[in-house]
Amino acid sequence: MVTIDPERFRETFERYSEIGRTDADGLHRLALSEEDREVRDLFVSDLEDLGLEVRIDRIGNVFGRAEGTDPDAEPVLIGSHLDSQPYGGRFDGQLGVLSALETLRAFDDEGVEHRRPIEIVNWTNEEGSRFKPALMGSGAFTGELDLEEVLEHADADGVTVAEALDRIGYRGDDPVGPREEYHSSLELHVEQGPKLEDEGLSVGVVEGVFGMAWLEVVVHGDADHAGPSPMYSRKDALVAASDVVGAVRRLSNRFADDVVTTVGELEVAPGSINVIPSEVRFTVDVRSYDDAVVGDLVEAVEREVETACEREGVEYDLEEIWRIPHTEFSPTVAETALAAADAVGASHRAMVSGAGHDASYVNEMTDTAMLFVPSVDGKTHNEAEFTEWADAEEGARVYVETVKRLANAK
Amino acid sequence: MVTIDPERFRETFERYSEIGRTDADGLHRLALSEEDREVRDLFVSDLEDLGLEVRIDRIGNVFGRAEGTDPDAEPVLIGSHLDSQPYGGRFDGQLGVLSALETLRAFDDEGVEHRRPIEIVNWTNEEGSRFKPALMGSGAFTGELDLEEVLEHADADGVTVAEALDRIGYRGDDPVGPREEYHSSLELHVEQGPKLEDEGLSVGVVEGVFGMAWLEVVVHGDADHAGPSPMYSRKDALVAASDVVGAVRRLSNRFADDVVTTVGELEVAPGSINVIPSEVRFTVDVRSYDDAVVGDLVEAVEREVETACEREGVEYDLEEIWRIPHTEFSPTVAETALAAADAVGASHRAMVSGAGHDASYVNEMTDTAMLFVPSVDGKTHNEAEFTEWADAEEGARVYVETVKRLANAK
Numbered sequence: 152m153v154t155i156d157p158e159r160f161r162e163t164f165e166r167y168s169e170i171g172r173t174d175a176d177g178l179h180r181l182a183l184s185e186e187d188r189e190v191r192d193l194f195v196s197d198l199e200d201l202g203l204e205v206r207i208d209r210i211g212n213v214f215g216r217a218e219g220t221d222p223d224a225e226p227v228l229i230g231s232h233l234d235s236q237p238y239g240g241r242f243d244g245q246l247g248v249l250s251a252l253e254t255l256r257a258f259d260d261e262g263v264e265h266r267r268p269i270e271i272v273n274w275t276n277e278e279g280s281r282f283k284p285a286l287m288g289s290g291a292f293t294g295e296l297d298l299e300e301v302l303e304h305a306d307a308d309g310v311t312v313a314e315a316l317d318r319i320g321y322r323g324d325d326p327v328g329p330r331e332e333y334h335s336s337l338e339l340h341v342e343q344g345p346k347l348e349d350e351g352l353s354v355g356v357v358e359g360v361f362g363m364a365w366l367e368v369v370v371h372g373d374a375d376h377a378g379p380s381p382m383y384s385r386k387d388a389l390v391a392a393s394d395v396v397g398a399v400r401r402l403s404n405r406f407a408d409d410v411v412t413t414v415g416e417l418e419v420a421p422g423s424i425n426v427i428p429s430e431v432r433f434t435v436d437v438r439s440y441d442d443a444v445v446g447d448l449v450e451a452v453e454r455e456v457e458t459a460c461e462r463e464g465v466e467y468d469l470e471e472i473w474r475i476p477h478t479e480f481s482p483t484v485a486e487t488a489l490a491a492a493d494a495v496g497a498s499h500r501a502m503v504s505g506a507g508h509d510a511s512y513v514n515e516m517t518d519t520a521m522l523f524v525p526s527v528d529g530k531t532h533n534e535a536e537f538t539e540w541a542d543a544e545e546g547a548r549v550y551v552e553t554v555k556r557l558a559n560a561k
Numbered sequence: 562m563v564t565i566d567p568e569r570f571r572e573t574f575e576r577y578s579e580i581g582r583t584d585a586d587g588l589h590r591l592a593l594s595e596e597d598r599e600v601r602d603l604f605v606s607d608l609e610d611l612g613l614e615v616r617i618d619r620i621g622n623v624f625g626r627a628e629g630t631d632p633d634a635e636p637v638l639i640g641s642h643l644d645s646q647p648y649g650g651r652f653d654g655q656l657g658v659l660s661a662l663e664t665l666r667a668f669d670d671e672g673v674e675h676r677r678p679i680e681i682v683n684w685t686n687e688e689g690s691r692f693k694p695a696l697m698g699s700g701a702f703t704g705e706l707d708l709e710e711v712l713e714h715a716d717a718d719g720v721t722v723a724e725a726l727d728r729i730g731y732r733g734d735d736p737v738g739p740r741e742e743y744h745s746s747l748e749l750h751v752e753q754g755p756k757l758e759d760e761g762l763s764v765g766v767v768e769g770v771f772g773m774a775w776l777e778v779v780v781h782g783d784a785d786h787a788g789p790s791p792m793y794s795r796k797d798a799l800v801a802a803s804d805v806v807g808a809v810r811r812l813s814n815r816f817a818d819d820v821v822t823t824v825g826e827l828e829v830a831p832g833s834i835n836v837i838p839s840e841v842r843f844t845v846d847v848r849s850y851d852d853a854v855v856g857d858l859v860e861a862v863e864r865e866v867e868t869a870c871e872r873e874g875v876e877y878d879l880e881e882i883w884r885i886p887h888t889e890f891s892p893t894v895a896e897t898a899l900a901a902a903d904a905v906g907a908s909h910r911a912m913v914s915g916a917g918h919d920a921s922y923v924n925e926m927t928d929t930a931m932l933f934v935p936s937v938d939g940k941t942h943n944e945a946e947f948t949e950w951a952d953a954e955e956g957a958r959v960y961v962e963t964v965k966r967l968a969n970a971k
Contacts, residue, residue, distance in 0.1 A: 245969075344789030361788060365834055376941050377823035377846045378771060378915030382813045384939055391823055396803035403792045410900030413787035414799055415834045417827070424775055424825045424844040426942060434834040436787045505788030506835075523597050529794055532784050532836060 152495065153257050153551050157544050160253045161500050164543075167193065167249060168241045177534025178241045182234040182276035182287075183211065183312065188319035190233050194248070194273055203257055203271070207323025210298060211275040211316050212288040214325075217255055219267045219558060225334035226268035227557045228517065229254060229550075230346050232277035232288070232509060239278070240341075242535020242543075246524070247339040248273050250547045265558035267334055274509045275321075282307045282315070289509035293516045298327050333517035335484050335557045338510040339550045340521060341538055345529030346502060348482050351542075353545040354499040355523035356488045361409070361505050362445045362477035363438040368395065368456055371466040373422055374429030386465045389419055389428035394459035395452075399435055406444045411505060412437050433451050434472075442476045449474075477503075478511045481518030485559065488520055491552035497545045522550055562904065563667050563961050567954050568664045574821020574953070576645075577659060578601040578604065578634050578651045588651045588945025592644040592686035592697075593621065593722065596885050598729035600643050604658070604683055611665055613681070617733025620708060621627055621685040621726050622698045624735075628663055629677045629968065635744035635968045636678035638927065639664060639960075642687035642698070642919060647687070650751075652953075656934070657749040658683050660957045664964050675968035677744055684919045685731075692725070699919035701737050703926045708737050743927035745894050745967045748920040749960045750758045750931060751948055754937030756912060763955040764909040765896045765933035771819070771915045772855045772887035778805065778866055781876040784831055784839030796875045799829055799838035804869035805862075809845055816854045821915060844882075850913050852886045859884075887913075888921045891928030895965065901962035907955045932960055 169181030170190040179188040191213060198205050198215035206214050216226070231247025251271045258265065274292075279285025282304050290296030302313040311364050331341035334524035342348075372388030396414045403412040417433040453469060458468045485501065492499040501525065513519045522545035527537040580600040581590030601623060608615050608625035615938040616624050626636070641657025661681045668675065681916060684702075689695025692714050700706030712723040726732035752758075757765050782798035806824045813822040827843040847858035870877045895911065902909040912933065923929045934956035937947040 194946070206589060342789060345787045345789065345794050346789075346791070363788070373940075374943055376753045376916055377825055378773070378821065379752060379756075379941075380754070380821065380850055380915070380939055381754065382810075382821060386757050387810070387823070389806055389827060393803035393806035393824075396799055397807065400792075400797070400800050411788065411790070411792060413797070413835070413837055414803075415787055415829075415836050415838060416832050417799060417829045417838075418832070419825075419827045422826050422828070425823070425846055426825050427823055428825060428827075436835055440786055505790070506786055507788070529785060529790055530783075531789075533784055 153261060153263050153555050155253050155257050155547050155551055156238055156260065157493050160544065160547055161540060163252065164249050167245055171235065173238055173534055175534040177260055178235040179238050180235040181237065182278060183315035183319055187234055188321065191273065191321055194233065195302065197252060198271065201259055206325045206538035207321060208325035208327045209323055210288050210291045210327050211290055211321040211323060215271045217269045219265045219296050221266045224267040226270050227554060228270050228333050228336040228513065229554055230272035231338050231340060232274045234276055236278050236280050236532045239532050240534060242341045242536055242538045243531055244277055246543060247343060247503065247536065250339040250550045253547055254551045257551050263555065265555065267558045269554065269558050270430040271433065275510055282312050286507065286509055286512055289512040293512045294328060295512050307492040322414050329516060334560065335481065336510065336513045336517050336519040337484060337519045337550065337553055337557065338508060339546055340508055340523060341526045341531060343526050343529065343531035344524040347381055347523060347525035348527060348529065352498045352500055353542045354492050354497045354549050355502040356492065356499060357484050357504050357521035357523055358480050358485045358501050359440060359503045360478040360507055360511050361438040361440050361503065362442040363436065363475055365473040366435040366447050366449065366452055367472050368433055369434065369468045369472050370431045370460060372429050373427065375427045377425040377427055383459060385427055385465060387427050388431040388465055391459045391463040391465050392417065392431040392433055395455050398459065399452060402448060405451065405458050407439050407441055410439045410444060410448065411532060412448065417533050419469060438505055440477050442525065478514055480514055480520040484518050484520035487556050488522060488549065488553045491556055492549045495548045495552050520547055536549060563671060563673050563965055565667045565957050565961055566670065569666065570954065570957055571950060573662065574659050577655055578741040581645065582646055585649055585944040585946055589648050591647065591691040592688060593691065593725035593729055594971055596642055598731065600931065601683065601731055607662060608681065611669055612945055616735045617731060618735035618737045619733055620698050620701045620737050621731040621733065623683040625681045627679045629675045631676045634677040634679050635742050637964060638680050638682060638746040638923065639964055640682035641683045641748050644688050646688050646942045647690050648944055650753065650944060651679050651895065651941050652751045652946055652948045653941055654687055656751060656948065656953060660749040660960045663957055664961045667961050671746045673965065675965065677719040679968050679970045680966065687919055692722050695918055696917065698866035699922040702816055702887060703922045704738060705922050705925060715905040716955050739926060744970065745891065746920065746923045746927050746929040747894060747898065747960065747963055748916055748918060748931045749956055750933060751941060753916055753936050753939065753941035757933060757935035758937060760910065762908045762910055763934065764902050764907045764950045764959050765912040766895050766902060766909060767914050767933055768890050768895045768911050769850060769913045770888035770917055770921050771848040771913065772852040773848050773885055774844065774855050774859050774881060775883040776845040776859065776862055777880050777882050778843055778845065779878045780841045780870060782839050783837065785837045787835040787837055790837060795837055797837050797839040797873060798875055801869045801875050802827065802841040805865050808865035809862060812858060815861065817849050817851055820849045820854060820858065824917040832849055834884050848915055850887050889925055890924055890930040894928050894930035897966050898932060898959065898963045902959045903964055905958045905962050907959050932956055
């Protein structure tokens with residue numbers, strides 16, 4: 152069995168975590184920022200130290216290739232992303248890239264032979280915080296996003312992705328997209344939910360990702376004076392919207408056990424203490440592993456919006472702004488990971504992910520699965536994000552063993 | 562009976578409405594803006610044309626004084642305000658000032674004798690949109706607000722009231738406050754609600770103003786990822802806040818017939834479509850003519866906040882940021898106005914106001930009442946604000962007659 156070097160793994164993690172570290176031990180390393188440049192430079196240097204062939208494509212995805220013993224074999228793709236949310240955590244993305252790096256280092260230490268080439272990748276702009284959309288690098292690479300279009304997307308200051316890539320020196324020459332067929336792909340990530348911790352497990356083998364839909368609703372009422380306007384005459388956009396917020400919460404109890412429903416954005420105009428709200432814009436996020444349930448949820452939300460607005464006598468616009476079916480990862484890769492977890496002796500379970508990942512896009516291109524390690528209290532996308540180091544190590548052990556098996560698979 | 566000149570009254574209204582007129586026939590004339598300067602210049606010039614003694618105090622209140630036949634009699638104070646809400650209407654405030662101006666012109670036309678001096682006033686910054694607080698000029702004049710403190714209040718650009726007064730040349734020399742005892746005061750204003758229109762009446766004699774309380778609530782939840790966070794683990798600040806919005810609406814049906822309740826401001830953080838809201842700040846406005854009911858409402862809102870937050874497992878801070886008891890206007894002045902309305906033959910009713918007015922502060926200083934004219938659809942504080950001209954005229958007729966009676970009262 153290949154063994155990782157736990158001290159090196161942890162020291163590398165700490166070193167990478169210094170770049171963009173926040174006062175509260177989080178990470179502020181937005182895609183294509185100066186901090187992103189710095190961490191990319193370190194990553195490239197670490198790949199070169201391993202003697203890997205490094206290449207950078209036109210969207211800034213960074214690849215390192217370790218050749219296998221069979222020059223004609225299809226490669227295995229491993230890695231994740233190094234960008235962070237604004238004032239996010241140190242584990243989201245970074246732990247996956249560094250587990251892949253530790254895998255190649257462990258192979259190098261022990262001269263582990265692998266028939267297939269192994270490619271390690273750092274995907275550009277997974278988070279989508281500075282530049283929309285999220286999963287940009289993997290989406291462009293797999294052809295799910297239009298490269299020329301996303302290069303022109305601008306941040307809040309009007310800087311485009313292409314310009315930001317130029318500024319940090321990571322607009323590579325390589326064409327974006329696979330040069331050959333891949334055999335398989337594996338991504339390690341923090342769970343971002345509480346299930347593994349609740350069950351006292353170290354590793355989750357992720358067999359799929361929820362389907363989801365996003366709705367945007369704008370409610371149009373009348374902005375009257377909060378004093379002299381009797382209740383019967385009011386058309387209060389916030390009263391109607393609040394009814395929908397409550398209904399969306401209750402819809403999580405409908406249709407299936409795994410349903411999650413969220414209103415994340417809600418803006419009130421004119422937003423004055425003594426004026427009845429005339430316009431409220433809000434979003435609805437509904438998810439389930441069952442695409443039919445997502446469809447049922449969307450219809451149910453539409454009915455709730457209609458009912459709440461009719462009750463209050465207000466008008467509304469409703470738009471479904473995004474819908475993505477559930478992802479079923481490769482049973483072959485997942486079974487390989489489950490067997491590797493058994494072999495390593497790591498406590499584990501099979502599970503599905505409520506959040507999208509680069510692996511979702513990569514799965515469209517080649518057989519893919521993921522490993523999850525626990526997130527303490529399920530916290531993510533903030534500075535308190537944390538994974539017990541013993542769990543991170545256990546995840547890396549399963550990762551290395553799984554990659555070894557994939558890289559030697561027939 | 563004194564008669565107004567309807568054509569002059571309307572022409573004057575149209576002329577004043579040109580200053581700060583919006584494309585949608587509303588009025589954008591913020592306190593102490595360039596437009597406010599222009600309309601003040603016109604007002605001063607109109608007062609001088611009537612031969613009035615004009616004076617301007619240190620907070621920019623503009624007074625014009627028509628002496629009476631008895632030099633020792635206490636004067637009657639009439640007027641309202643010429644500033645507007647941002648993109649507000651033409652009637653709010655302005656109609657009251659111009660009804661007072663038309664009153665003095667009508668007296669002048671016919672050489673109507675009045676025993677008491679009559680003072681016309683344009684109060685500075687009634688709206689409170691650019692500079693907080695509202696009712697600034699009347700509040701400082703009556704000693705309810707601290708003059709030196711409000712002079713230092715700044716707008717969003719950091720310009721203080723004192724600087725803005727200097728810029729438009731309306732930081733007068735006169736001390737702020739009454740130079741002598743007043744006999745009484747009368748203000749005409751648009752109703753800003755639908756009651757007069759609903760009952761087909763032209764004039765309301767306002768006998769008082771609602772008491773009210775303002776609460777600010779901040780709910781503290783946890784910003785977790787909308788996908789992988791199971792429903793049971795969520796602490797969603799918006800779900801709790803929305804429950805309170807619904808409860809606040811339902812509380813309008815409690816305690817008394819006249820209760821109105823409003824959530825006007827509500828802000829969500831971090832405000833991302835796939836992140837559970839971690840913090841929601843919102844305001845609650847509760848009003849009734851009965852101060853005990855306002856107290857009951859505040860307690861009921863506090864209980865609802867506590868219950869909703871406990872249900873969701875979130876924390877909160879709640880602050881009562883303002884409470885003002887109801888105002889009872891002078892029965893003597895109101896009865897004079899009712900008798901005048903009968904004499905004029907105007908359709909009318911006695912009523913109370915849900916909104917605060919300069920007259921509320923003035924009532925602390927001298928016997929005061931108000932006249933309301935109808936607001937079409939109850940609309941106010943927006944460009945669609947409208948009063949049928951026949952009603953505006955009828956209101957002015959009752960106003961002139963009431964002022965005549967007050968100015969000759971023993």
